[in-house]
Amino acid sequence: MAKLHHLGFPRIGHKRQLKFSLEKFWRGEISETQLQQSASELRAENWHSQQTLAFDFHTVGDFSLYDQVLDMSLLLGNLPKRAIQGENQLDNYFRVARGRSQQKQCCSTPHAGESDAGEMTKWFNTNYHYIVPEFDQQTSFELNADNLLLQIKELQRINKNAKPVIIGPVTYLWLGKEKDQSNKLTLLPALLKTYQQLLQKLQENNIQWLQIDEPILALELNNEWQTALQSAYHTLKQSPVKLLLTTYFGELKDNLLLASQLPVAGLHIDAINGQHEVSQVAALLAPEQVLSLGVINGCNIWKTDLNDTLSWLAPLHEQLQDRLWIAPNSSLLHVPVDLESEIKLDSEIKNWLAFATQKLQELSLLGSALNEGLDTVFEQFSENKLAITSRKNSTRIHNPDVQKSVASINAQLGDRQQGFALRSAIQKKSLNLPKYPTTTIGSFPQTKEIRATRKAKRSGEIDADEYQQQIQQSIQFCIEQQHKIGLDVLVHGEAERNDMVEYFGELLAGFVFTQFAWVQSYGSRCVKPPILFGDVSRPQPMTVKWTKYAQSLTSKKVKGMLTGPVTILNWSFVRDDQPIKITCQQIALAIREEVLDLERAGIEIIQIDEAALREKLPLQRSQWSNYLNWAIEAFRITANGVADKTQIHTHMCYSEFNDIIQPIAEMDADVITIETSRSDMQLLNVFEAFNYPNAIGPGVYDIHSPNTPNVEKMVSLMQKAAQRIPVEQLWVNPDCGLKTRQWHEVEPALINMVEAAKKLRASC
Ligand code: GLN
Ligand code: ZN
Numbered sequence: 001m002a003k004l005h006h007l008g009f010p011r012i013g014h015k016r017q018l019k020f021s022l023e024k025f026w027r028g029e030i031s032e033t034q035l036q037q038s039a040s041e042l043r044a045e046n047w048h049s050q051q052t053l054a055f056d057f058h059t060v061g062d063f064s065l066y067d068q069v070l071d072m073s074l075l076l077g078n079l080p081k082r083a084i085q086g087e088n089q090l091d092n093y094f095r096v097a098r099g100r101s102q103q104k105q106c107c108s109t110p111h112a113g114e115s116d117a118g119e120m121t122k123w124f125n126t127n128y129h130y131i132v133p134e135f136d137q138q139t140s141f142e143l144n145a146d147n148l149l150l151q152i153k154e155l156q157r158i159n160k161n162a163k164p165v166i167i168g169p170v171t172y173l174w175l176g177k178e179k180d181q182s183n184k185l186t187l188l189p190a191l192l193k194t195y196q197q198l199l200q201k202l203q204e205n206n207i208q209w210l211q212i213d214e215p216i217l218a219l220e221l222n223n224e225w226q227t228a229l230q231s232a233y234h235t236l237k238q239s240p241v242k243l244l245l246t247t248y249f250g251e252l253k254d255n256l257l258l259a260s261q262l263p264v265a266g267l268h269i270d271a272i273n274g275q276h277e278v279s280q281v282a283a284l285l286a287p288e289q290v291l292s293l294g295v296i297n298g299c300n301i302w303k304t305d306l307n308d309t310l311s312w313l314a315p316l317h318e319q320l321q322d323r324l325w326i327a328p329n330s331s332l333l334h335v336p337v338d339l340e341s342e343i344k345l346d347s348e349i350k351n352w353l354a355f356a357t358q359k360l361q362e363l364s365l366l367g368s369a370l371n372e373g374l375d376t377v378f379e380q381f382s383e384n385k386l387a388i389t390s391r392k393n394s395t396r397i398h399n400p401d402v403q404k405s406v407a408s409i410n411a412q413l414g415d416r417q418q419g420f421a422l423r424s425a426i427q428k429k430s431l432n433l434p435k436y437p438t439t440t441i442g443s444f445p446q447t448k449e450i451r452a453t454r455k456a457k458r459s460g461e462i463d464a465d466e467y468q469q470q471i472q473q474s475i476q477f478c479i480e481q482q483h484k485i486g487l488d489v490l491v492h493g494e495a496e497r498n499d500m501v502e503y504f505g506e507l508l509a510g511f512v513f514t515q516f517a518w519v520q521s522y523g524s525r526c527v528k529p530p531i532l533f534g535d536v537s538r539p540q541p542m543t544v545k546w547t548k549y550a551q552s553l554t555s556k557k558v559k560g561m562l563t564g565p566v567t568i569l570n571w572s573f574v575r576d577d578q579p580i581k582i583t584c585q586q587i588a589l590a591i592r593e594e595v596l597d598l599e600r601a602g603i604e605i606i607q608i609d610e611a612a613l614r615e616k617l618p619l620q621r622s623q624w625s626n627y628l629n630w631a632i633e634a635f636r637i638t639a640n641g642v643a644d645k646t647q648i649h650t651h652m653c654y655s656e657f658n659d660i661i662q663p664i665a666e667m668d669a670d671v672i673t674i675e676t677s678r679s680d681m682q683l684l685n686v687f688e689a690f691n692y693p694n695a696i697g698p699g700v701y702d703i704h705s706p707n708t709p710n711v712e713k714m715v716s717l718m719q720k721a722a723q724r725i726p727v728e729q730l731w732v733n734p735d736c737g738l739k740t741r742q743w744h745e746v747e748p749a750l751i752n753m754v755e756a757a758k759k760l761r762a763s764c
Contacts, residue, residue, distance in 0.1 A: 564639075
């Protein structure tokens with residue numbers, strides 16, 4: 001009999017209950033007991049909904065009030081010392097977690113903080129962010145398993161087969177950062193002692209199996225880390241509970257032999273990304289070892305082809321019998337909770353989807369087919385086949401015109417007519433901008449009135465004319481303000497946009513939107529990615545009328561504002577029925593039309609934001625160039641069809657360019673604006689070393705802070721920039737968009753920024 005389990009379930013709740021409880025608690029509206037109570041209810045709700053599925057194991061430890069990595073730090077007694085300011089554990093925990101989160105964020109990705117909070121960073125190749133563990137010479141560990149044991153007991157009250165999940169010791173070290181010159185790997189022996197104590201505790205609490213996650217097995221590991229894994233699992237060999245060593249997010253590749261030979265009771269591998277590795281791993285395992293296969297995709301929202309999966313799984317079941325376990329390939333943390341909540345979703349498309357709850361049902365069906373025979377679930381498998389076929393053949397997905405355009409993409413499509421030097425001379429003449437030109441990144445404050453206008457339009461309270469009038473008023477106000485402030489290149493302010501991806505997704509064909517399909521990004525922050533289900537096209541212009549209107553109000557240049565193809569792709573749930581490169585090309589062609597329409601409408605500067613360019617960089621370095629090739633190509637297709645006279649800007653709000661400077665240069669944007677203010681312009685070193693030829697707008701102040709930036713500070717930052725980049729190539733702008741700020745913050749900040757630019761010009 002194949003056994004069934006899962007690696008983790010979303011914890012935010014189907015109506016984001018956790019988010020609301022947390023935020024109430026942080027605002028002081030509910031007590032700690034009430035918060036813990038609602039957390040406990042959420043866990044019970046999750047377990048309850050899984051009760052009917054007859055899984056062999058029930059997962060516990062997948063819940064977290066903020067982040068599972070931070071939970072590990074708490075469990076191992078490794079919260080940063082500065083956060084321990086009293087007896088209250090939860091208080092200390094949140095002190096590490098937050099710090100910056102009182103401030104609003106401009107994007108769905110967090111920005112590294114300078115406060116006392118722990119640093120936050122991306123969890124492998126997902127849009128989830130974890131709190132980075134901290135290590136130094138003094139680091140020691142002390143088991144603090146109360147929280148986990150409490151949850152185990154909760155589960156055991158309703159079900160005896162509790163399988164806790166924790167992060168393995170080597171991945172835990174790998175995820176963390178040394179705060180001094182020490183080497184975190186030297187902490188392994190001490191760390192393992194604490195893990196051994198935990199294993200003991202778990203056994204005392206009647207645990208048989210422990211899921212121990214080592215997702216770094218999906219990375220390219222050097223000798224040192226491979227040896228660490230060897231030594232860790234040899235040390236834990238005598239574990240009093242059985243270990244299910246678990247890896248996800250990709251193939252094992254060079255780690256296949258290592259993973260298959262570690263002395264553990266079972267191994268879970270990602271059979272979605274690494275299906276071709278399954279037979280090899282099965283052959284390498286010892287006769288008593290369990291092989292758990294991740295056969296349902298935990299990172300996307302599409303239905304599994306159950307018939308297809310069964311056909312390759314059945315022979316393995318024959319071979320392995322009881323030793324075969326099946327599960328989703330990763331935790332379901334990365335997908336929304338329940339499709340049933342989507343009552344407004346188009347029924348045809350809904351029939352192609354599966355969220356976390358549905359994915360567990362799929363797993364249960366597969367289990368029945370394997371263990372009791374296909375005839376016991378024949379009807380459900382037939383329904384699944386119909387859904388899969390309907391998706392394959394739907395005319396809503398396949399648009400021959402789009403496919404023709406993609407097929408006709410050629411190498412020249414992404415080339416500008418002339419090189420940067422020649423076209424920048426042309427642009428200088430026609431745009432007639434001063435040295436150190438000033439501009440902003442696009443959005444201006446999203447006031448209450450603006451939000452109310454958009455809401456009224458959605459609910460039908462105001463008609464299209466009324467809506468247009470109100471948005472035009474906002475644009476007019478925004479242009480007037482920018483005039484007063486004295487900026488050189490203006491923007492319309494993005495009042496019509498709720499979100500930089502959603503806005504375009506709603507206007508492009510090929511996307512649908514959900515009501516409740518939230519996914520945790522970090523802490524209480526969730527995102528609701530659009531679903532990109534079909535060929536992408538642009539039925540009509542999306543931004544032209546707003547930009548044109550803004551331009552009609554001023555003799556200064558207004559910069560058109562678009563989101564780039566890679567960012568739209570990376571912040572959506574993307575179809576899995578064609579190479580992602582093709583999907584990206586389709587978006588690129590659609591946005592290219594918008595670029596060309598803006599140009600025809602007389603807009604001479606167009607910005608194409610690629611805030612999420614880095615987001616889907618593959619986990620394995622050796623795959624980077626493949627990704628970057630098509631990603632950069634897509635940007636070039638979007639941007640570079642314009643005449644020499646048209647100036648293309650791009651914006652990226654992160655600060656890691658060292659490893660991608662060549663591809664960034666290949667984008668060939670005339671101006672790139674980046675986040676730099678917090679790096680003291682150090683970030684420009686890589687641009688300097690590369691001899692980056694085009695213009696750069698290094699952000700001179702951090703828009704995440706409500707404080708007014710100081711003129712002298714900005715002058716000095718730009719002087720530092722000028723030591724690295726020729727003055728003719730420099731622009732002056734904030735780090736990112738201003739939509740989360742208030743006008744009373746934005747106005748003085750920008751006045752100072754303009755003042756700084758004037759000073760810089762005077763000293764040229
Ligand atoms: N143009 C967008 C804005 O200003 C860019 C946002 C972003 O980079 N995250 O809001
Ligand atoms: Zn930004």
